Amino acid sequence: MKKVTILDIAKELDITFSTVARALNDHPAISKNTKEAVKATAERLGYRKNKIASSLRSGKSNIIGVLVPSLDVSFFSSVVHGIESVMNQNGYSILLYQSQESFKKEDKGIETLLNSRVDGIIASVAINREDTRTFEDIVARNIPLAFFDRSLDSIQAPSVTIDDYKGGYMATEHLIQAGYRQIAHITETRNLTIFKERLNGYLDALKDYNLPIREEMIFKGNLSLEFGKTCVKEMTQRKISFDAIFTLEDYTAMGVIQQLKEQQISVPDQVGVIGFANEAFGSLVTPTLSTIDQQTNRMGEEIAKLFINMLKQGDFYKNSPKKIKLEPLLIVRESSLKYVSSTLI
């Protein structure tokens, strides 16, 4: 089966190929008859429009580059799911690139996407990014750029994030209101805005409720289940008394719970635990895990919608960028319900 072009259709019908092109694109100035004839023979010959050729000519590819750290993290795959769904409905395709949390690969990714002449880029930046030049370059070329979740403050691009500060505050406040007083927090060594914000929320909640902030109860490590265990062990060893732990994400919280169980400390009666991210397992474990939901699918849809609006503008960066902050949602489950828990179990 050799490839069919508009020229083949034109010959078949004894008209010019430009008429064919117009007919296929539903150009208003083409008669119903020719349109129908053209579409019929196109179908009959098995014609498929060559998007590459039209992209080259028109300067629009109808492809959006999506750059994320890793699809193996459910948060990102969920957002990408949302992005693809909305973009698809609007006639765009997704060119996918994973940075694997390396800014070098991220730079390579941006180059590839730019070379592929995507109509814009949606990104969530790698955890170890330092300079922002490659991203500045995108803006300098006046190519639409938007961030989700992890954005770069120095870049004047729109973004959809969740209010991590508020999330941190809500989680901590919830623990306080549930009756806990000595609340530890586990965060990340690496310097990511989202984690700092969660920490700030934690700190401010303590202040607002007149609880002391104790440095030895704030742990910095690498995002992992293992580190959750380590922190509990350390507090026990150093005889730091605590009655609740708020962790920067859910896997760490699971580590905490596992270690507490190991040490025969009951959750939530002796120690309350709340995580962050609302991973799928939270409702399945015992005790079920309280957490903060990040509205991942919604985030994907919002960023996609915002992006589509941006694409409609001419000069993408003339207005100050729209920054959407989604509300975090507090999901209260068993792991943080001190008083009620005894009746639940």
Place this chain on the structure above:
Amino acid sequence: MKKVTILDIAKELDITFSTVARALNDHPAISKNTKEAVKATAERLGYRKNKIASSLRSGKSNIIGVLVPSLDVSFFSSVVHGIESVMNQNGYSILLYQSQESFKKEDKGIETLLNSRVDGIIASVAINREDTRTFEDIVARNIPLAFFDRSLDSIQAPSVTIDDYKGGYMATEHLIQAGYRQIAHITETRNLTIFKERLNGYLDALKDYNLPIREEMIFKGNLSLEFGKTCVKEMTQRKISFDAIFTLEDYTAMGVIQQLKEQQISVPDQVGVIGFANEAFGSLVTPTLSTIDQQTNRMGEEIAKLFINMLKQGDFYKNSPKKIKLEPLLIVRESSLKYVSSTLI
């Protein structure tokens, strides 16, 4: 910043644009001097090769279409993760499309990918697919096609799947060897090869161990946690005696466990449970869930490698297609360890 082409570089250096093109592509017949000069000015002017133009001219896009049901299912996002990683290392980009389990969207997706002139398509077919015409079309056009996990037997394309029959057999055999004798199975109503294979494995294991096959212990429903609960309730109501359940996937298994707990039936002492898929939560729940691992990342890598080899051939479908079956891995955890469990808890 206006766009820079090879012509701009050529003018700058007072050579022809074809020399520039060759220099940029490291053509052997170009002198070191010119190459360096060209690359330097390319860099200086901020030149980026227009992949669209080269694709149009060369007939190769270096883009692979990936068509999956939904990235919101961790199995698929994990495989796509593997595919992107390997493809990326080999200079290919991924154009992503989700069918959302609808064959209509799948057809649209194939059309879009074909129109985008991808160099090939890697797909996992939608659950409700009936006719196979769109896929036949891909083959007819001699465009590389490969399946993973869910393939179409009537299409002569390579595939990477796991041995679902063996997985079903292993799961059942494990339960038998652990001392269970009355083993129920929960499967899907819809007619998907992979689920049928798991069922067949279950049936054959029972036969091989001389255990009776009882129709009333095989439940067909819709893949969900809720249906797991329903089945347990039904067996209890109908006073069907059972001491183990093998479910077609992990969420259903969770439903089973939750309902058993609800009814004060102890897992694994009274009833053993094993799932399928090795979802992330399996190692976190109580009791931890035994399951069959599908080697998702490996599957992504294998299909990508296989595909890259395929791309190197000329006539893609002249040889009989390579079908790789990955070994399922039995993951034994607490939910199926009848005798040991008491010492574990």
Place this chain on the structure above:
DNA sequence: CTGAAAGCGCTAACAA
């Protein structure tokens, strides 16, 4: 309502 013609930016065969 339809045709003629130019050209998007690159690759590659053929010349020199």
Place this chain on the structure above:
DNA sequence: TTGTTAGCGCTTTCAG
């Protein structure tokens, strides 16, 4: 080692 030239298949302006 470099230049010349002809397209890839389409969009789009200008004519008619």
